[in-house]
Amino acid sequence: xxxxxxxxxxxxxxxxxxxxxxxxxxxxxxxxxxxxxxxxxxxxxxxxxxxxxxxxxxxxxxxxxxxxxxxxxxxxxxxxxxxxxxxxxxxxxxxxxxxxxxxxxxxxxxxxxxx
Amino acid sequence: xxxxxxxxxxxxxxxxxxxxxxxxxxxxxxxxxxxxxxxxxxxxxxxxxxxxxxxxxxxxxxxxxxxxxxxxxxxxxxxxxxxxxxxxxxxxxxxxxxxxxxxxxxxxxxxxx
Numbered sequence: 001x002x003x004x005x006x007x008x009x010x011x012x013x014x015x016x017x018x019x020x021x022x023x024x025x026x027x028x029x030x031x032x033x034x035x036x037x038x039x040x041x042x043x044x045x046x047x048x049x050x051x052x053x054x055x056x057x058x059x060x061x062x063x064x065x066x067x068x069x070x071x072x073x074x075x076x077x078x079x080x081x082x083x084x085x086x087x088x089x090x091x092x093x094x095x096x097x098x099x100x101x102x103x104x105x106x107x108x109x110x111x112x113x114x115x
Numbered sequence: 116x117x118x119x120x121x122x123x124x125x126x127x128x129x130x131x132x133x134x135x136x137x138x139x140x141x142x143x144x145x146x147x148x149x150x151x152x153x154x155x156x157x158x159x160x161x162x163x164x165x166x167x168x169x170x171x172x173x174x175x176x177x178x179x180x181x182x183x184x185x186x187x188x189x190x191x192x193x194x195x196x197x198x199x200x201x202x203x204x205x206x207x208x209x210x211x212x213x214x215x216x217x218x219x220x221x222x223x224x225x226x227x228x
Contacts, residue, residue: 031214033215033216040220041220042206042218042219042220042221043206043218044218045215045216048214048215050214058215088158090160092160092216094216102165103150103162103165104150104162104216105162106152106159106160108158108159109158109159
């Protein structure tokens with residue numbers, strides 16, 4: 001299994017509080033992604049990173065920010081959590097091998113509940 | 116724009132039946148990659164296969180096979196002699212020049228004993 005760890009695995013938080021989810025990899029992969037998964041919507045990209053300090057928005061980035069200060073860690077922050085951000089969050093990593101996209105490996109997911 | 120369509124939301128079969136999961140994609144990139152992932156009830160996402168746009172050969176891995184046809188922009192997945200353990204949600208995804216994975220909404224497969 002790819003070395004990718006998400007923490008925490010479960011979290012319940014109150015509306016309006018800040019929340020940070022952490023993704024840690026030991027594969028030295030260049031690309032890291034944060035997705036959310038909701039019934040009826042599949043996987044939606046929140047933000048992704050293509051290198052240290054290089055990040056870009058995905059399709060559902062509002063209300064989220066990310067940081068990547070080193071290759072192995074990609075943090076997702078909800079500045080002020082809302083109930084609509086209740087979801088399962090997945091981190092993924094991938095790389096490029098001789099110019100070709102490799103497959104993405106996923107963490108175990110974080111179930112976040114905002115009450 | 117890139118898009119992946121999995122028209123089958125849910126499929127239910129009886130064990131030992133063959134089942135095909137459809138995936139149709141749209142992209143203007145000439146080089147791209149297609150993927151299939153499995154998400155069992157336990158929730159993790161498991162990589163199954165990657166196929167690049169220059170390789171239209173079908174692939175077989177045990178009871179799993181994949182049929183890639185550029186002419187119809189399809190990358191279909193067939194499970195032969197399905198088993199209860201195959202019950203899961205299956206996702207098709209596309210990656211082009213922008214390095215992002217574009218996902219279909221998934222097909223939920225129930226294999227009943």
